[in-house]
Amino acid sequence: MDNLQILIQAPIFSVQLLLDGLLVGAIFALAAYGMALVWGVMNIINIAQGEFVILGGYVTYLLAGHGINPLFGVPLSALALFVVGWVIYRLVIFRIVERDLFTSLLATFGVSILLQQLMNQLFGADIQNADAGLGTTGFAGGDIAIANIKIVAFGIAIVVGAVLVLFLKRSRLGQAIRATAQNARAARILGVDTDRVYATTFALNAALCGAAGALVVMTWVIQPFIGLIYTVRAFMIVIVAGLGNVAGVVVTALGLGAAENFAGFVLGSQFQAAFVFVLLIAILLWRNWRLSRQRRYLQ
Amino acid sequence: MSGRWSRLALRVALVILALVAPLLAPAFQTQMAVLWVMVLLSLTWDIMGGQMGYNSFGNIVYFGLGMYATAVVERNLYFGVEEYTDVAGGAAAQLSIGQYLTGFGLGLGAAVLVCLVVAVVIGYAILGLRGHYFAICTLGLALGAGEVANGWDYIGAGSGLVTPLLPEGLGARGIFYYYYFLILAALCFATLRHLYAGRFGLAINAIRDDEEKAEAMGLRTTRYKTVAWSISAVFLGLTGGAYGNLIGFIDPLDVAFSGGTLGVWMVLMAILGGKGTLWGPVIGAFIFHITQELFWTYLLGWQRVALGLLIILIVVFFPQGILGWLRERWPRFFGAAPDPANDPARGESA
Numbered sequence: 001m002d003n004l005q006i007l008i009q010a011p012i013f014s015v016q017l018l019l020d021g022l023l024v025g026a027i028f029a030l031a032a033y034g035m036a037l038v039w040g041v042m043n044i045i046n047i048a049q050g051e052f053v054i055l056g057g058y059v060t061y062l063l064a065g066h067g068i069n070p071l072f073g074v075p076l077s078a079l080a081l082f083v084v085g086w087v088i089y090r091l092v093i094f095r096i097v098e099r100d101l102f103t104s105l106l107a108t109f110g111v112s113i114l115l116q117q118l119m120n121q122l123f124g125a126d127i128q129n130a131d132a133g134l135g136t137t138g139f140a141g142g143d144i145a146i147a148n149i150k151i152v153a154f155g156i157a158i159v160v161g162a163v164l165v166l167f168l169k170r171s172r173l174g175q176a177i178r179a180t181a182q183n184a185r186a187a188r189i190l191g192v193d194t195d196r197v198y199a200t201t202f203a204l205n206a207a208l209c210g211a212a213g214a215l216v217v218m219t220w221v222i223q224p225f226i227g228l229i230y231t232v233r234a235f236m237i238v239i240v241a242g243l244g245n246v247a248g249v250v251v252t253a254l255g256l257g258a259a260e261n262f263a264g265f266v267l268g269s270q271f272q273a274a275f276v277f278v279l280l281i282a283i284l285l286w287r288n289w290r291l292s293r294q295r296r297y298l299q
Numbered sequence: 300m301s302g303r304w305s306r307l308a309l310r311v312a313l314v315i316l317a318l319v320a321p322l323l324a325p326a327f328q329t330q331m332a333v334l335w336v337m338v339l340l341s342l343t344w345d346i347m348g349g350q351m352g353y354n355s356f357g358n359i360v361y362f363g364l365g366m367y368a369t370a371v372v373e374r375n376l377y378f379g380v381e382e383y384t385d386v387a388g389g390a391a392a393q394l395s396i397g398q399y400l401t402g403f404g405l406g407l408g409a410a411v412l413v414c415l416v417v418a419v420v421i422g423y424a425i426l427g428l429r430g431h432y433f434a435i436c437t438l439g440l441a442l443g444a445g446e447v448a449n450g451w452d453y454i455g456a457g458s459g460l461v462t463p464l465l466p467e468g469l470g471a472r473g474i475f476y477y478y479y480f481l482i483l484a485a486l487c488f489a490t491l492r493h494l495y496a497g498r499f500g501l502a503i504n505a506i507r508d509d510e511e512k513a514e515a516m517g518l519r520t521t522r523y524k525t526v527a528w529s530i531s532a533v534f535l536g537l538t539g540g541a542y543g544n545l546i547g548f549i550d551p552l553d554v555a556f557s558g559g560t561l562g563v564w565m566v567l568m569a570i571l572g573g574k575g576t577l578w579g580p581v582i583g584a585f586i587f588h589i590t591q592e593l594f595w596t597y598l599l600g601w602q603r604v605a606l607g608l609l610i611i612l613i614v615v616f617f618p619q620g621i622l623g624w625l626r627e628r629w630p631r632f633f634g635a636a637p638d639p640a641n642d643p644a645r646g647e648s649a
Contacts, residue, residue: 047429047438095615102354105434106566106614109356113563114607121604143460225559228442235435270450272456281425284436288427298432 003107003266005271012143017261023150024219025156027256028210029250031230032163032237034205036217040243041181041201042097045106048088050227051115051236052206056081056213057222058123064130070218071132076158077214085206097198119224153215158250160211164186165246177201189243212247229273236280238296239287321477327611328473330592332545335480337588339538340486340561341568341580343531344431348566349574350495351527352507353426357437357529360383360444363555365536366543367454368413368619369406370462373544376402399466407540414536422528426521429510445556476545480538487534492577494530503527507575559603567610573620582621 007014031053039047046052059080060073068076088111096104134148168174179187180197188194190278212230216222237256241248264272288298319330340362347353376398425436450456461587465472494500502523505513511568514520542551553560571581595602619627 033499045435047435092611092615101430102352103614103618104355105431107611108572109563110607110610112607112616113559113610114604117601117603117607121600213328228438232435232442239432268450271446274443274446274450277439277446280439281436281443284428284432284439285424288432292427297429298428 003268007266016144016146017265018258019144019146020150020152020259021258022254023146023154023257024261025124025254026156026250027212027215027219028233028237028257029253030157030160030208032216032241032249032253033164033232033246034208034250035231035234036238036243036249037177037201037208039207039238041177043101043196044091044093044097044108045101045235046202046205046215047105047228047231048112049205050208050230050232051112052081052085052209052227053055053213053216053220053226053230054075054119054205055084055115056210057217058119058128058213059122059133059210060214060217061128061130061222062218066072069132070130071152071212071218073130073209074214077210078160079210081213082203082207084210085203086199087251088206091203092197093202109282112231116218116224116227124223125224127221127223128217130217132218147219156215160208161246161250164208173200183292205243229276232276232280236276240283270274295298317481321474322329322380325471325473327633328471329545330478330588331478332473332480334585334588335477335484336538336542337564337568337584338484338581339487340482340485340565341572341584342491343534343538344565344573345489345576345580346503346527346531346570349576349579350500350507351524353524355437356434356436356536356558356562356566357440357646358565359441359556361418361532361535362539362542362561363444363448363551363557364413364417365410365539365548366408366555366595367401367448367460368443368536369540370460370543370549371454372406372409373402373463374460376405396466399463402463403541403544407537410536410540411533411581416531417528418532420527422525423521426524426528441556441558441562445552445558446621448551448556459551459554462544462547464547465544472545476541479541483534483537483541487545488577488581490530495577499523499526509530540560563606563610567606567613570613570618573622573624573626576620576622579620580624586621617648 007017031049034047034052035049038044047102056077059077060070061077063073064070093112094105132149132152134152136145136147137151138145168177176192176197178186178202179190179192180194180201183192187197209230213222233256237249237252241252256279258273260276263275266274284298290299321331324331340358344355344358347355347358362458421440425433425440428436448454454460465475502513502518505518506520506523507517510520539555543554548556549555552558556562567579567581569589570583571587572581591602598605617624625632
């Protein structure tokens with residue numbers, strides 16, 4: 001709690017925390033948007049979401065190890081994860097699309113553990129990051145220092161999100177995806193190859209996570225076992241914003257980034273992850289409590 | 300008549316085997332004690348996961364809570380908890396038999412109390428959630444509890460907590476805990492068998508099959524759910540409390556709130572054996588633990604990768620589990636219910 005005193009005595013510091021949090025929040029928005037896409041179209045909550053993010057981070061980390069600027073890692077990670085997502089769909093997910101929720105939850109949970117442990121075996125349990133070497137910029141006479149990479153990452157996240165929204169709205173495949181989300185059976189009758197739509201959706205989601213992971217490894221760090229917290233963040237953002245609400249997802253994600261940053265500073269960084277999980281439970285309970293007064297529940 | 304006698308003889312033989320097994324193979328006492336821990340984990344997961352259709356990833360919370368509650372009481376009874384968080388200094392503490400048993404008993408009492416209170420309070424709140432929301436909420440609960448334990452200095456934070464050593468004169472550590480877990484597992488099995496056979500079992504199966512209808516029929520669903528959750532919590536607390544002492548060292552993320560190992564295994568074992576059946580989780584735990592002990596070491600670090608693969612394979616291709624499969628194959632011998640709709644092994648497809 002001592003840190004709270006610092007915030008009160010030096011208000012400029014809270015501006016720093018706010019900006020840092022908002023910029024990181026855009027990265028969460030990417031993973032959350034992917035989760036909302038898969039959830040809306042396929043009715044699957046992908047617990048392996050966070051592992052896709054971390055895997056994307058490792059792709060960029062490996063590329064950076066070979067002397068490639070990590071910024072190029074963003075499209076390359078996305079591409080690599082698109083392939084991974086497609087393969088996982090073809091091997092596992094297509095078998096569970098039409099099955100009950102118990103199965104899909106547990107199966108994606110299995111995928112999550114598999115990827116987690118695979119990364120642990122392949123890359124080791126150490127914390128890694130990739131430095132894009134962009135330096136920092138001082139604002140307000142040097143009182144606020146923001147790493148340039150965070151600003152770049154924010155920009156990239158927004159651009160990627162915008163491209164995806166345009167793709168869904170304008171392209172033929174995007175229309176097919178939206179049609180399938182509304183009514184898969186009707187879409188099938190009208191000649192939409194729903195299996196291909198599902199595969200593309202799942203792979204697109206993985207690609208989004210891959211791009212997010214590339215940004216995470218540049219702005220933060222990655223480690224094989226920190227994936228689940230990204231899943232939880234994405235889930236939390238989606239349930240607050242609602243499915244198919246892009247603006248809501250972005251705003252909530254930025255808010256979460258800022259809230260988390262403040263909590264991490266005030267409570268101590270060892271409790272930042274705990275804060276995210278407690279916030280998840282609090283949000284779920286609050287939403288459900290509001291509904292339960294009308295004899296309804298979250299579904 | 301002869302069939303009945305041979306079945307009785309088989310049961311008696313199995314009980315005797317369970318009682319003398321650790322004496323026959325003293326080198327494997329600890330592994331055999333852990334076997335009963337596995338049975339307990341998978342049985343308690345199945346109350347919610349199988350019989351009630353509530354997919355919980357968070358049951359490990361009670362395991363960890365029980366472990367910490369027991370250890371903290373044991374330590375505080377004769378020494379300050381701070382002395383024990385220091386790994387080197389704490390391990391040397393030597394207790395007499397009486398002191399140890401008092402501490403252990405009071406610790407387990409505290410574990411039960413803590414788990415019960417938490418289960419009722421949290422359960423009443425989060426059991427209103429359904430489906431995806433419940434599953435992810437419990438996942439958050441388990442991960443959050445681990446993170447809090449990992450950051451809380453009083454219980455040793457990330458560097459863990461050492462439990463008191465079993466004093467000389469109570470037999471080998473493996474034997475003592477083997478019988479503890481054996482009795483606890485038998486107690487848990489008997490309790491569940493009794494509960495599943497009665498009104499409680501019918502009620503939670505009704506919740507699994509159609510919660511709306513169950514509620515419309517006048518069942519106090521939240522109350523039943525809270526009771527089911529509390530039963531798992533109490534047994535898990537008792538298991539966790541003793542497991543901490545068996546292991547001797549409590550690590551917040553790898554032992555107490557071990558989402559990646561025990562937390563996943565309990566789900567896997569229950570599904571492997573056949574979720575929603577009484578014997579399924581027991582069979583699943585036996586098969587999983589024995590396979591793991593025999594073959595896991597040959598995988599050289601790839602065990603957990605194999606575990607993820609195993610979960611996917613079982614969930615996707617073998618969701619009915621061993622007992623469910625046997626029932627489909629030979630309904631006559633494995634007591635299939637006359638009406639397939641009543642068959643718990645198939646209930647989840649409805």
